Each structure stands twice: as C-alpha cells, then as structure tokens.
Amino acid sequence: MSDPSAPDSRIYADYHSHPSITRFSPEDLQARRQRFYFRVMFNPICExxxxxxxxxxxxQLTDGKLVPIKYVTDDLRGE
Structure with missing residues (x-):
C-alpha cells in the first residue's frame, strides 16, 4: 500500500485466498488468529x-469501493 502523504509508513496485512468458499471462515474472524490490522481475502469468483x-x-469490494457487509461480534471473534 502506498500513501504519498506518509512515505515512511508501512501497513501490514494478511493476504490470502480461499480456493472453494466465498466468504471468511469462522476461524478467519477469531481474535487469536489476528496478527495484523486487517485481512484481505479473495476467492475463485474474483470477489x-x-x-x-x-x-x-x-x-466487500463493490464497484471499486469497500462496502461494509457484516459486523463481527465477540462470539464470532472467540472472545
């Protein structure tokens, strides 16, 4: 990720693919599995x-914009 207004900053994220499912798995949303500020997932149908x-x-990336589709509760996060 590049931000011209902050050339010395670095943003770390977890990028991964899912070969068969189209959404984050429950394990992907668990707090104990998060090492970065955000996780990016792409799937076989280009979502x-x-x-x-x-x-x-x-x-979800929709028409070039990230649109909120779900709020993750503590139950889903495993807390």
Missing part, C-alpha cells in the same frame, strides 16, 4: 473481502 480487525467489520 475481494477485507476484515478490519480494529473496527470488527467485514467489507
């Missing part, structure tokens, strides 16, 4: 999802 761990929100 892109982002899990913002801090905001507890799953977003």
């Amino acid at each position: 892109v999802y982002v899990y913002d761990f801090q905001a507890r929100t799953v977003l």
